[in-house]
Amino acid sequence: MRSAAPTHEIVELIIDEDELVGRGGFLAIRRLRMRNRRADGTASAPYVCDSIARPYGQDAVVVAVYARTAGGIDVLVRDGLRPALRMGRDPARAPLPEPPPGMFLTELVAGIVEPGDTGADGLRQRAAHEVEEEAGFTVDPAGITLLGAGSYPSPGSMVEKFYFAAVEVDPAAQQPLAGDGSPMEEGARTRWLPLDDAIAACVRGDLVDLKTELGLRRLRDHLAPAGGGTADPTDPGARRS
Numbered sequence: 355m356r357s358a359a360p361t362h363e364i365v366e367l368i369i370d371e372d373e374l375v376g377r378g379g380f381l382a383i384r385r386l387r388m389r390n391r392r393a394d395g396t397a398s399a400p401y402v403c404d405s406i407a408r409p410y411g412q413d414a415v416v417v418a419v420y421a422r423t424a425g426g427i428d429v430l431v432r433d434g435l436r437p438a439l440r441m442g443r444d445p446a447r448a449p450l451p452e453p454p455p456g457m458f459l460t461e462l463v464a465g466i467v468e469p470g471d472t473g474a475d476g477l478r479q480r481a482a483h484e485v486e487e488e489a490g491f492t493v494d495p496a497g498i499t500l501l502g503a504g505s506y507p508s509p510g511s512m513v514e515k516f517y518f519a520a521v522e523v524d525p526a527a528q529q530p531l532a533g534d535g536s537p538m539e540e541g542a543r544t545r546w547l548p549l550d551d552a553i554a555a556c557v558r559g560d561l562v563d564l565k566t567e568l569g570l571r572r573l574r575d576h577l578a579p580a581g582g583g584t585a586d587p588t589d590p591g592a593r594r595s
Contacts, residue, residue: 362392370387386403404511411467413516415480415518416517417463418573429552430544431566433460434541435541436455436459490530498521500518505568520569528544
């Protein structure tokens with residue numbers, strides 16, 4: 355089937371004004387006042403395009419920490435403070451019924467990719483740092499597997515990409531959570547869930563973090579045998595690099 359030709363072919367974006375709004379915090383808004391230049395030489399009406407700007411680090415790494423058990427694959431999830439949801443999400447405006455947000459949200463381990471964390475090795479180093487800080491496991495960066503390409507979580511307003519990774523650990527080796535010293539990390543705790551149960555919880559809406567669902571699904575795909583079906587969790591050869 356052919357795609358319909360665009361009404362206006364856009365050949366250039368004209369930036370009339372570029373400013374940062376709300377400086378001084380963890381985030382700011384980059385506000386572009388702009389127009390589209392079309393192939394026929396005409397320009398669109400002026401419009402505003404806002405995006406979230408984070409001065410400290412553009413992207414993030416999301417890490418699926420997992421362990422093999424007699425019953426299958428377990429994954430570690432982390433309950434951490436999310437004041438923005440607690441204070442800003444209005445269930446009355448949701449299209450379907452939902453409970454009010456709690457103070458804590460269940461997620462995979464994740465952290466901002468910092469300057470200098472470049473290339474695949476840089477992502478592995480950052481992932482290992484976050485696993486130690488947020489999950490209490492010291493892991494070798496070389497043992498971390500990257501799970502495909504990065505993805506935009508909300509390209510209409512965010513330029514951030516999430517990069518997904520996985521690492522296998524021994525649950526008995528977990529140490530107390532160090533955190534980064536921020537009050538935002540107070541009260542954080544971790545727990546283990548069977549991988550398939552965790553994905554089912556995402557579909558039900560018991561786990562509502564999108565990056566967590568995608569990270570869990572990529573982990574399950576990574577661990578699945580090449581021919582499909584379910585890997586034997588006790589067979590080290592079931593792991594694919």
